[in-house]
Amino acid sequence: MITQHYGYYVYGIAKIPRDGNLRWGGISYPAPSEEISYPRWEDGVDPAYPVQTLAYRDIHAIVSKVPLEEFGQEALETNLHDPDWLEAKVRAHESVLDTALAQHTLIPMRFGTIFLSESRVQEMLARCYDDFVDTLARLEGKKEWGIKVYADDTVLAERSAEFSERARQLEAEIAGKSGGAAYLWKKKLDEVVAAEIERICDECAECTHNRLSSRSEESVVNSPPMGQDAPPMGGRTVEMILNGAYLVADECFEAFRTELASIEENYNALGFGFHVSGPWSPYNFVQVSNESVGIERKENCPA
Amino acid sequence: MNQLALREKKIALLDLLDRILDKGVILSGDITISVADVDLIYVGLKALLSSVETRERMRKVAVQAPLELLGKR
Numbered sequence: 001m002i003t004q005h006y007g008y009y010v011y012g013i014a015k016i017p018r019d020g021n022l023r024w025g026g027i028s029y030p031a032p033s034e035e036i037s038y039p040r041w042e043d044g045v046d047p048a049y050p051v052q053t054l055a056y057r058d059i060h061a062i063v064s065k066v067p068l069e070e071f072g073q074e075a076l077e078t079n080l081h082d083p084d085w086l087e088a089k090v091r092a093h094e095s096v097l098d099t100a101l102a103q104h105t106l107i108p109m110r111f112g113t114i115f116l117s118e119s120r121v122q123e124m125l126a127r128c129y130d131d132f133v134d135t136l137a138r139l140e141g142k143k144e145w146g147i148k149v150y151a152d153d154t155v156l157a158e159r160s161a162e163f164s165e166r167a168r169q170l171e172a173e174i175a176g177k178s179g180g181a182a183y184l185w186k187k188k189l190d191e192v193v194a195a196e197i198e199r200i201c202d203e204c205a206e207c208t209h210n211r212l213s214s215r216s217e218e219s220v221v222n223s224p225p226m227g228q229d230a231p232p233m234g235g236r237t238v239e240m241i242l243n244g245a246y247l248v249a250d251e252c253f254e255a256f257r258t259e260l261a262s263i264e265e266n267y268n269a270l271g272f273g274f275h276v277s278g279p280w281s282p283y284n285f286v287q288v289s290n291e292s293v294g295i296e297r298k299e300n301c302p303a
Numbered sequence: 304m305n306q307l308a309l310r311e312k313k314i315a316l317l318d319l320l321d322r323i324l325d326k327g328v329i330l331s332g333d334i335t336i337s338v339a340d341v342d343l344i345y346v347g348l349k350a351l352l353s354s355v356e357t358r359e360r361m362r363k364v365a366v367q368a369p370l371e372l373l374g375k376r
Contacts, residue, residue: 007334012327074336080336080344087316092322111328114334125332147317223319277318283326 007071007114008121009045009224011062011096012281013107014053015136045092049119054118056125059132062100063121071114080112097281105140107132108281135286140176142217142249147260148224149208149242155271156197163270164196204267208274211263215256216246220284238273245284320344 044051044064047102053060069075077083088112097108115121125132170189177185215221224240247254264274324341 010330010332055336071334076334076336080340090316090319093323094319108323108327110325110336112321112330112334112336113330113332116333120333124332128330129376214304275314277315280322281327283322283346286326286328 003076004116005068006065006066007116007148008054008063008118009066010109010121010124011044011051011064011093011281012100012109013132013136014060014062014100014104015058015140016131018209021132028275034045043092044096047092050138051096053126054121056122056129059125059129059136060124061121062096064096064126067249076112076114079294101143101279103134106281106284107135108283109138117127118206139247139282139285141251142247142282143253143257143278144284145246145281146280147208147242147244147246148240148277149205149244149276150273150275151197151201151204151241152237152271152273153197153237153239157193159270160193160196163200164193166192167196200270201239201241204272207266208242208263211259212244212246212256212292215252215259216248218247218285220245222284245280247282247285 006226023187044066046064046066048067049065051062051064053062062094069089070079079089093111097106099107115124167189170185170192174182174185174189209219210219222243222245224243244255259277260274264272324336324344329335
């Protein structure tokens with residue numbers, strides 16, 4: 001019995017450009033029909049093994065060898081719970097894809113997809129070929145951008161008169177009151193302000209998403225990562241009101257950025273913060289047909 | 304690393320983890336991580352990240368407390 005020592009860690013799937021050369025780290029290589037090895041432009045998840053590609057017809061799996069004593073099923077499950085290990089491997093995975101993303105259309109894999117041999121990888125490519133080709137065609141010339149919008153409740157409460165007619169009117173009423181009456185009116189004002197803050201946050205989130213979607217090929221709203229809100233700074237209450245992902249055609253990116261700048265101009269005065277991340281490999285836009293054997297469809301949950 | 308940079312780095316890592324653990328294509332590889340694994344990772348990371356924040360806050364308190372004691376004399 002042969003003892004298996006290594007597996008093949010799969011980062012993603014890339015398309016070979018029409019001229020037949022796969023560009024890696026800025027240098028062209030002829031499209032191979034068998035596995036070839038590239039210089040180590042970026043370390044893979046195990047720096048001892050270079051990043052390689054395995055080809056099937058006109059698509060490539062981007063892979064690197066990994067030792068099974070670290071990446072085998074049991075070892076992996078243990079290591080996943082070591083935050084330092086996980087962070088290092090996740091960053092390595094992403095840096096490989098970032099390098100490829102600059103030059104190629106990519107389908108990113110989820111973390112931790114490993115096959116026990118080259119032929120198993122080839123089998124997978126053959127099995128999923130049609131779906132991969134369709135997905136790569138859909139993604140060509142586009143990048144994913146993440147937009148997160150934060151609301152600062154402290155600022156919104158202070159400036160409620162600026163965005164709420166109701167709050168403005170109530171404040172005017174309170175000005176002429178004193179003692180117990182003023183107290184009751186103040187309580188009423190607090191209730192109204194809370195409701196109005198919710199309204200303006202919904203409006204900002206919806207407006208941002210709709211306007212940015214109009215500049216995107218596809219878009220999706222996600223719940224905040226890990227239930228994450230911005231950590232409180234200096235006692236303020238900041239919450240994430242939108243976590244959006246946008247698939248933007250390269251030639252439309254200027255228009256996308258201009259749209260975002262315009263939205264920011266509308267809402268900055270009320271303390272809304274806008275955070276851009278990207279370009280990402282299109283993690284949020286690689287739903288593959290679940291009819292193919294061995295592929296599970298990944299659905300994004302709307303917020 | 305100052306507080307703001309630390310926060311930015313943490314947000315970037317969470318952004319990355321959200322994509323790389325929860326999105327992308329899921330293939331039935333010979334070895335894969337399961338949904339249960341991912342959930343447990345999130346629980347562990349959340350605990351770790353809160354403890355990072357707690358350590359930062361406690362460190363600041365530890366530095367400030369002696370100064371306050373001096374003031375009270």
